[in-house]
Amino acid sequence: MRILVFSDSHGSTYRMRDAIMNHPEADMIIHLGDGERDVEAVSDVIGSKRVVQVCGNCDFYSQLPVNEIITVGGTKIFCSHGHTELVKHGTGAFIAKAKNLGARIALYGHTHQSVTDYVDGLHIMNPGSIRSGEYGAIDLTPQGIMLLKMKV
Helix, strand or coil, X not given: CXXXXXXXXXCCCHHHHHHXXXXXXXXXXXXXXXXXXXXXXXXXXXXXXXXXXXXXXXXXXXXXXXXXXXXXXXXXXXXXXXXXXCHXXXXXXXXHHHHHCCCCEXXXXXXXCCXXXXXXXXXXXXXXXXXXXEEEEEEEECCEEEEEEEEC
């Protein structure tokens, strides 16, 4: 299973559209905030893929949750924009929260800096900003979890 991970589109949808079109094999899309309306703007290329979104600090008047924990293929994924965990000042609180929730994958945005890491059994990803062409992909396979930094 392939999951595309976007964050911080800030009204710029053409790169997100290109990334989705470049990955027709993707089963799911996660948007980590600061672009709630952007997901709707590319709904024609999303088609029937499952979509998960969380609210970013620039998603004013949003009804989306700030954080979301989902289970995909038996794997718990913690999704957050990261601003409520103050990720611009370090990821300690974010990682602790993800572990407390029993997540195997923790996703955040907000900093516009792409990151893939593995800490004490937790896969961590910040896809960067799709506005600047950075996004992520997660492959969930019988052999394990793979986090991939991508660029469009």
